[in-house]
Amino acid sequence: MRVKICGITCVGDAEMAAAAGADALGLVFYEKSPRFVTPEQAAEIAHGVPPFVQLVGLFVDAHPERVREILAAVPLNLLQFHGSETAPYCEQFRRPYIKALRMKPGVDVNAAMAAHPRARGFLLDAYRAGVPGGTGESFDWQRVPRDSGRQIVLAGGLNPDNVAEAIRVAGPGAVDVSGGVEMAPGRKDRQRTAAFVRAAKEVGKSMSAGGPDYVGAGKCEGVEK
């Protein structure tokens, strides 16, 4: 189970979250968020990120020039598009990306996924009208498709107390949290972050112990599995 801690705003929190075992750290480039960071702050935070921890840039319907400017200044490994971005928009940056889907009642998740054939995965988040994300609200985890064949990142209102149950119900490949591990908007709490990573990794391990440990559909030529 991979874990992303989103909304990192300072070097200390990046180091703390990485030490707690986070696989990815999120930087929010959405100006209206309390977790917004400037490209300069983001570049400084990037220096505190150890090798093999992914740095993810979160955008909400940003002007393409703004995304390019940030890409030139910050070594992002993955882009997270959290607005109503289309596939051509997302693909123009030629970087791996995930697309956030807000779980509005009645939304056709499979159709939304099909519209982004080149996305690395889909982050499923709660829906609240007028707010693009980071609401601290969850949605019915039963609604997460189990057989889409796409990588699912579960988000929305997760915290150290509910993440294990959320993973058991939804069966995602990764989880993403922001408000549920904070002590104040934009500042992560060490204990909550560590407890979240531990809970997610433990349940992920116990679930893979009960089933096949290799779920990849792709085969390598000449190699029998």
Ligand SMILES: O=C(O)c1ccccc1N[C@@H]1O[C@H](COP(=O)(O)O)[C@@H](O)[C@H]1O
């Ligand atoms: O974190 C934000 O401020 C934010 C702003 C705009 C769009 C997305 C945002 N965050 C993402 O939302 C999910 C859920 O947040 P939470 O855990 O419910 O607080 C989070 O994982 C971020 O990827």
